[in-house]
Amino acid sequence: MRWLHRRSVAAQFIGLTLVALVVSQGIAFLISWDERTSALRAAAKSEFFSRAASLTRLLETVPPQLRQPVLLASETRYAKFWLTDDVTSDATAWRQLAVAELSRPLQNFVDLTRQTEWPLPSRAELPNAREVARENTDETWEVPAPILWPEPQQAKFLYFDRRRGLGLAIELGDGRWLNLAAYQENTGRWWNSRSITSIALTAFILSAIGIFIASRISRPLRRLAGSAEALGRGEAVPPIPEDGPEEVARTAEAFNRMQGRLRAFVEDRTKMLAAIGHDLRTPLTTLRLRSEFVTDPETQRKLLSTIDEMQMMTESAIAFAREDCIEEETRPIRLDALVGSICNDQADLDRPVSWSEGIGITYRCRPAALRRAIRNVVENAVRYGECADVSIRDGAATVDIVVADRGPGIPAALQERVFAPFVRLEGSRNRDTGGVGLGLSIARAVLRQHGGDVQFFCGATGMETILSLPNDGIVQPGAGQGAAGRPGGPERQWRRIRTHHPA
Known part of the structure; x- marks a missing residue:
């Protein structure tokens, strides 16, 4: 059972x-x-x-x-x-x-069965x-x-x-x-046409009643499950109707309250982060002005470098908070076209980025946020791994965007730490080589809002960064895809395009 x-x-x-x-x-x-x-x-x-x-x-x-x-x-x-x-x-x-x-x-004995069609036993x-x-x-x-x-x-x-x-x-x-x-004449079997007809009629009536009752319970639950899944992907979900049986209606009411509290919490946190970043501009400007009165040139240079780094971190935090405040609409896009355009933009800047074009996938997502996450990972691969080979492949339950490089990779003990904000493994603290340490944090936050995640796999020739998205977001399977809505399997043919390497 x-x-x-x-x-x-x-x-x-x-x-x-x-x-x-x-x-x-x-x-x-x-x-x-x-x-x-x-x-x-x-x-x-x-x-x-x-x-x-x-x-x-x-x-x-x-x-x-x-x-x-x-x-x-x-x-x-x-x-x-x-x-x-x-x-x-x-x-x-x-x-x-x-x-x-x-x-x-x-x-x-008179046998009437020979004269009539009555179903009388002759023996x-x-x-x-x-x-x-x-x-x-x-x-x-x-x-x-x-x-x-x-x-x-x-x-x-x-x-x-x-x-x-x-x-x-x-x-x-x-x-x-x-x-x-x-x-005594045989009285017949208890399992006869009358008993079967009685059970069948009763079963039909009970099934009809059961379908009606179960639909009143399961329909709101299916609606609740869909809204919860969409909320987990970060989509703006309208309040679900609070109807059905009392227990189901109370569950829908609790979900609507939870959704409102989560939205208010995220908005308050993001606004607070933006306000802190904005308020930090004034003391930074004051420090910059006061550094002009420092007579030692070396000390003045170090002060200005530190102030510039703090200014860059503040601006990045404000930009991140501002984008988080904007509720981008979830809509279907061509995922392969989005990834391909990012790779083409990087290749136009003479960066060693290649894109293996596969079959088309239509996916529901927030395009701007997903574009930023993919771009951050590709730029990290170019900056620390010498190149970026980008492709899309199918998994058992996910659609994976794979960014492969030929760098030294990230040690297993530090793979979780790199997702913390403002954490950089590059020790020079040079803004031109390491950024401010928000790229992977933003990438994982965006992927988890879509119901996916970011993972690292280190090999002998480099590292693969895998951005996984759940198959639930697939809207329209492309040619060669299976019934489950995932891209086709081993029969896929890849084509490498637009590869640029610096002189």
């Missing part, structure tokens, strides 16, 4: 309802069928003794030569009567005699001699209870073929014995 836990709410609800229906109906049918069988057997036994009493009184009043015609006229397909001079005390032998008598053709269902010999072997003749046989004649009773066959031997006034054998 583990597979059931991975199904939707509607499938689980309907499946469990149908299982409960089949089990309950089966138990109810078994109980009612057992009660019905017991009632039918009791009625058949009562009718058998009533007929035996009536037939005994009749034979006691008619002449001996009319007894046999009376018995033949009273027989049915499941009840046979015969006279003997004595009755055997061996119950097993009498049962075999009863089976033979029941197999005797009925003389007064009676009779006991099998071998089965009768095996059953009831531990039972012998017994005297019937007075409530069943109130007549003065002596009578002996037994069962055969378990409890479906009834046998009775009655001693008449002239010393002869009247033998009666009756066989």
